[in-house]
Amino acid sequence: MPKNLFVSIVGRPNVGKSSLLNRLLGEKIAIVSDKPQTTRNRITGVLTEGETQYVLIDTPGLHKPKSKLGKFMVKQAGDSVSDVDAVILVTEWEGPVTGAERELLEGIERCGVPAVLAVNKIDTLAEKTGMLQKISAFAALFEFAAVVPISARTGEGMDELFHELDPFCTEGEHFFPDDTLTDQPERAVVAEILREKLLRNLRDEIPHGTAVLIERMREREDGKMIDIDATIVCERESHKGIIIGKRGAMLKKIATEARLDIERFLDIPCNLQCWVKVREGWRDSDTQLKNFGFREDS
Ligand SMILES: Nc1nc2c(ncn2[C@@H]2O[C@H](COP(=O)(O)OP(=O)(O)OP(=O)(O)O)[C@@H](O)[C@H]2O)c(=O)[nH]1
Known part of the structure; x- marks a missing residue:
């Protein structure tokens, strides 16, 4: 029987929520930076493992969770469900429990959602005392379903985290196709950058009959490079020829310009591979539109 688990990753700014999401998905979809509040909108990652x-x-890091949490939890989980099944509250092992975290806990309590405390950044933990103090301070405030020390940076604790979340799964058909990774700001932005370069370089020659699909976006193990495979979809064979250009010169120009922007945006060197495919009449096909990420509500 298929199972689902909707889980919100919450915590104060800069504790590593986006890093955790990326680590869990093994894919760079959320922007990570050392500046608080990097995550401006909710980012949904989808991971299908076996039946679940x-x-x-x-x-986004919560500054004023008290007034917002209830609404926000419901909203985050999307229109199709009214609430999340569980919450991962991310904190750092270092330092006291902050006022913002207390308020966050009150909000979680009010919603009645089970919560797992993920104590992050343990790769920088010299001795355990600091972390234990933090855990007992949290445990005094809220009855967590589990406490899991993790490092979003090294991947430590990820299996335990999944294991602890397992009891909160609900049975039912999956909400997304099993190969979905995200509903995705970053992929969308990367696609937009490519589309912009296409439109700029080709102007009137190719009307609006092109779409860009980001088929793969994966950061290498060493974190030094991101591989991106993109497909440019056009409506006619003749358009394909124009996009590719003489001996591939146009496609190379478009891809290079896009790569430079993408590298700036993601702040990581990028290996961008682009393909051009013809799909006649894709704009009139509902299925293809959905595949390209156009939704009814957009
Ligand atoms: N040492 C260490 N640093 C980490 C770890 N996880 C995240 N960081 C760093 O902490 C900083 C913040 O990480 P983010 O993932 O952007 O944090 P966030 O909670 O999503 O931040 P907001 O978007 O502001 O809410 C970045 O500099 C990360 O590299 C970890 O496990 N270990």
């Missing part, structure tokens, strides 16, 4: 589909919702 995890829908992971990364959220």
